[in-house]
Amino acid sequence: MFFYKLGRNQSLLFMKYIFTMAAAAFLLWGCANEMEVAPQAAENPQSVADTTNFNNPMHAARSAGTKVMMQAFYWDVPGSGTWWNTISGKVPSWASAGIDAIWLPPATKGQSGGYSMGYDPFDYFDFGNYNQMGSTETRFGSLAEIQSLITTAHNNDLSVIADIVVNHCSGGASQANPYTGSNTYTNFQPASGLFARSYNDFHPNNVHASDAGTFGGFPDLCHDKTWVQDWLYNNSNSIAKYYKNTMGFDGWRFDMVKGFEPWVVKNFKNAVGGFTVGEYWDGNAATLETWANSAEASAFDFACYYKMRDALANNDLTQLNGDMLLKRNAYRAVTFVANHDTDEIYTNKILAYAYILTHEGYPCIFYRDYEEWLDKNKLNNLIWIHNNKAFGNTTYLFADNDEYVARRNGAPGIIVYINNSNSWQERWVDTNWASTTIKDYTGSSTWEPVTQGDTWVKVQAPPHGYTIWSPK
Known part of the structure; x- marks a missing residue:
């Protein structure tokens, strides 16, 4: 979630926050170093036995879930609409290294327009082609540029994972709300004309007062509403079907899934298939397993992340023998060392990558670790070993x-x-x-x-x- 970055880039985000308040009058926002040691990674992905579950990679157009995922962004990537082109230029080398999927940031228009990292969703169908919220392009680029990126990824046999933010919305106009007895910012009339929302679609309403969790005071979508369900996954032009059939996304990363029930993820995934993973931010492996089983999806293995953090910070590698989702159900575990929200493994970070790239689960590499901070040759070597030996x-x-x-x-x-x-x-x-x-x-x-x-x-x-x- 974007909110947690306040601790890392506080001054920059505060300035953007002030800008947003004034503008919207609204609330808050590793070529292997193997070289001669390890040859080029094999092209054929590891086979998967279970073909009955939609989260199985064999239901996707490509091999997502069998090799290594790249998180293709970080918090506050360069703005000015250049990011989709930046990623397009890196896709061929990533594919050659053994990456099988790229996870993109939320790709549609947020309340903060060209400043938005996408986690303040306003128009779920504006990929940088409508002049609203102060800009036409998103922070990352235009509709044509993301379409070109997806095509480039597919031409290199990479799956493209969309970041889906459906716990909350942001940027609605004020309207009288009979359920609160006051005005709320719940009048959403997006320029795309798709998925208009009103106070009826948020909590509280005539169905119930709340669901599993809210976020930062933003209008909280009610997933029990038929209108919301239709626009998320039931309609022929729902988010799920438009993103899959029109835009060409292959899979889904769900943001802040603690905020709604796991059946929402299951229904979305069952409507269109594709690799699916949820951000259930919890270090308890049993809790992660329960959510993953209920959602019939993968989960980021925060239990593994925290065990690696503690092992390296406290010079106690016995922590690596602790309970993790990858040990309970490796098929459901997406392992990671850092992401756009949390990056707490500072010392000997490459050892954490050595762990996730040699153990079970589906490893995800953080963009800045690969492209900027760590030894790319060592990471490419580990990717090759993961794909060919482990x-x-x-x-x-x-x-x-x-x-x-x-x-x-x-x-x-x-x-x-x-x-x-x-x-x-x-x-x-x-x-x-x-x-x-x-x-x-x-x-x-x-x-x-x-x-x-x-x-x-x-x-x-x-x-x-x-x-x-x-x-x-």
Whole structure:
């Protein structure tokens, strides 16, 4: 959610907030470093057995959910309508690296017009083609430019994930509201002429006073209203069907799903298919699992995120043995190290990527980590290993304050050895390979040991680094 960024870019957002108040008179707003070590990623995605669930990637036009997702934005990306073109230019190299989907920010007109990051939705059908809220283009560009981006992504076999914000709306005009006895900003007459809204479509109303949660004082959509359901997913030109059939989006990231019931996500996804993931911001793995099962969708694995944060911040890699959604239901887990809302893993961040890109779940890479802050060669190497070596379930072999070792049991499978100490470490580990020469596919170690007949072998890892072993 955009609101949480106040702590990071406070002064900039405050200025935008003041501008919005005055204008609207309304409320608040890693080419692999493998090179010679790891060849180019294979083109064929990992197969998925379950073909009955709409969230299964096999129901999407492409392979979203099987390789690696790129979050293709960060908070306060450059404005002036250039972002869609920026992403278009990066798509070919991302596809070559092994990315299978790009998650875009909310792409339609918000209350703040050309300043909006999209999380203050006003017109769900204005992709930068209507002059309203102070601009024609969105912060990210024009309708033609996002259409070109989606085409470019599809031409490179990338799925495009739309960010769906349907908990709340923003920018409505004032109107008398019989349910509150006062005026509320609930009169929405978008220039597109689609999904007009009034006080009847928000809480409180004649159905009930509230739902699962509100956000920041914004008008809170009532999902029990037939009018709202029709425009979200039932109508032939609903948001779900327009975004899928007209715009060409392949999947959905739902914002702030704590604010409404999980059946909303399930109904939307069942109307159009496609990979679906919800932002249920909660560190409890059991709670995430319950929501994911109810919504029949994936969830961002905040439990994994917080365990990695604590493990690296407190020099205690035993935290990585804790409860996570990926360990309860890897098929439903979207793992991540940072996103546009939260970025708390500062020290040895690459170790967190080594974890999510070698373990189960669907990993998501943050744009700034990949393009600006971390070693792109190392990230590309990890992506290649994820897509080509890291298969099967996981056996956790060892963990203490400084060291963590796990084994993926598929074919060919891997041994991942994370070392957060200040010196090289060595450890005997049990593999799935007898009398087999193995190598470190990160290139950090030059060892090429032969596993014993009983499958044991000694491996090593560099200080504040990692190695990933598999048959040569």
